[in-house]
Amino acid sequence: MNIDISNEHLPVYEALASAVRLKMIQLLAHRPMNIRELAEATELSSAIMTMHVKKLEKAGIIYTDMIPGKAGVQKLCVLDVEKIEIAFPANLSQIKDFHQFDVSVGHYTDFQIEPTCGLATREKIIGEFDEPRYFLDHDRVNASILWFGQGYVEYKIPNFLLSSNKPEELEISMELSSEAPDSNSNWPSDISFYLNNILLGQWTSPGDFADNKGKYTPSWWPSIINQYGLLKFLRVTSTGTYMDGNKISDVTIGDIGIRDKQWTFRVAVNKDSEHVGGATLFGAGFGNYNQDIIFRLYYTKEQKQS
Template sequence: MNIEVNSSNLKFLECFSSDTRIKIIELLNIRPMNIKDLAEALGISSAIVTKHIQKLEEASIITTESVPSTRGRQKICHLTLDSATLQFRVKEQADQNRYAVSIPIGQYSSYEVKPTCGLSSDIKIIGMVDDPRYFSDPEHVKACHLWFGSGYIEYRIPNYLVGKQRIRSISISLEICSEAPHYNENWPSDLSFYLNDVCLGTWTCPGDFGAVKGVYTPAWWDLGTQHGLLKQITIDAEGSYIDGIRMSAKSVEDLAVGLNEDIRFRICAPETATHSGGLSMFGKQFGNYDQDIQVYVAY
């Protein structure tokens, strides 16, 4: 997630002006906790904790859920934001000239996958689990969650440029993690990202997350994996980055994007990788972030 340092993001930035809120984030990084447990750990009242939790929730840093307890209900707090990059300088030209598209994870244009694998909408499993043929099922466009042990999935990003317009940068935000049988939070996977067959770089996901229920994951889902990590891939004139960390020197010039040509985005989990841990993806109504693949093209 990219956060511009400006007055419109004060709710987010103010969250880090309090020692108490920083300590809450540290505690929730270890495990989800309820208000009472947080108050005891911090040595303050539950009322004060509740006020801090409200600020963190408004900034989308944490989420809360009300669950039954021995004495009525309790509010469980989850840390949902994995990382954020602060932008102090914003290129005005890029902001004034850009377009955004949201691509459902089920609307891929090409794939090659091996088990374990499968697809799910928000209401049911699509086809049969561990049978790659169902990635061609017409209902695959309804997928909100998909996974495979190795292979790739590819999407087409529409190119709306005309005349002499040229791409300045492409930013892609998506929720992903590894893919282990059932789930395994210590299951590294080397994931490589491509645009127009140009490898932007590789990121190693630490695991396949299933110990905590995904914020938006349907209640009926019980096949293990619950959510992923929200990652942002950016390619500009200077190189390729993931969450602001440089992956390679590949730039937008290397993509050779032509007029009236779609931009192909591929995510690969190679069987030959050092950490061959597969890929899980999450769209709207699944995981911790209620979004599909968000793409921003600046020109």
Template structure:
């Protein structure tokens, strides 16, 4: 047992600051003894020994048990600890990992290939025409606060600010999303796939397309079904990939090539071949239940 010498450990330190109690520890090192045996060995009364025993027990140095003896109950004392290491200097705090964050608007995708149903909306209007994939190239897409498609993918570029001598330790991605059904259908599963730098890191099955309750931040003019999604947090770590803390795959940060001078590519997709090809709705600021875009946090260390 290792303890830091501090005022929080006064009970233990005071328990050892007595020659009588140290002699009791020496006796108990040989064998367990009851209070009367300790009193006889030390030349004290049982009442005095009982007080010392209480001090040692409160400090966690010994333990006692009540057993039936020839003349009623007796308290038998046992050493509880084998050793204590006193530490006078507090250990240095672990270094805080280097970290940077970035926020990516959902309309700032760098590539896409999608199939209807599909569309884009800003906080004030529909962008282009609904169910026409050509409008995913419209310059106004940069203002999008909601996008949706039936199958396919959108891909984003995460800025890579690492220097050549630095290595990524983890990537965390937070985003609000759900399935995409015509209108809405809260029982509409969709297998949403996640890729990082073309490495498939796992998929999550969204249970539905949520439209029964209005989104907290969904604008009043929006009357087209889907109202909000679920906020999901994806963490790519040395131990694997997790979604909301639950293992999604065994793919670790070491399995994803993140190179100096190259952006990190995040792809969100619903393949036509997926068991549950239920589309994707992605929410940004001013839409849904969470007023955020795609939030990314990257930790790193010097290599």
């Protein structure tokens, strides 16, 4: 989660300003728990615990899901963030603008994949599982989830940078996981990222997750397969390329043709990788984050000489 010092994110600060709610976050980091379990662990009543749950839910730190229990329906609380980054105000002259472009996971312009594979919209599965030909189906542009065992999908992205704009940083965010037959939380996969045919770097996904229902995953979706991924932030800067703040290569923003009028972005699982465990891309309407693949190009405006 990325927040700043503004009233918009006040619910987050309010949610964290409580020893009880910090304890709840620590408990939920181990496993999802219902309200009764949280109340017992913190020695509070269920009524008071419900108030604390609402605070964390409003802040987007947890989400709740109604599931069947021994005594009827129960509210299960699930931790929804891995970390929170706070952007403090900078000098106003240094604040960067950005161009943003969102691309749906099904709006790829090229692909070469091998099973296991498949794709689906929010309403239905497209074609059949493990048949790459359905990646050419006319409905694939509406896909909100896709997965493949090996190969790549590739996207074209327009670039609206003006000649007077100085590019500073490219940020690409997406929800990702591995691709195991059915699912497996311990299924590492080396996923590579390319921009304009330049290898930005590689990230190893730890698994393909189905232990909990994805927050936005449709109710009709089978429970034994991909439910959610991890929200990853890939940043290309003047000093290198980073995944969630960790440097993964020395490729800089000056190396990737950042002023080209369009970019080509590829997500790949290469056959010669150490861990060939596939890839799953989640878009809006699937997984734990209601977003597509988001490209943000941060820039500063060059000052005219007087």
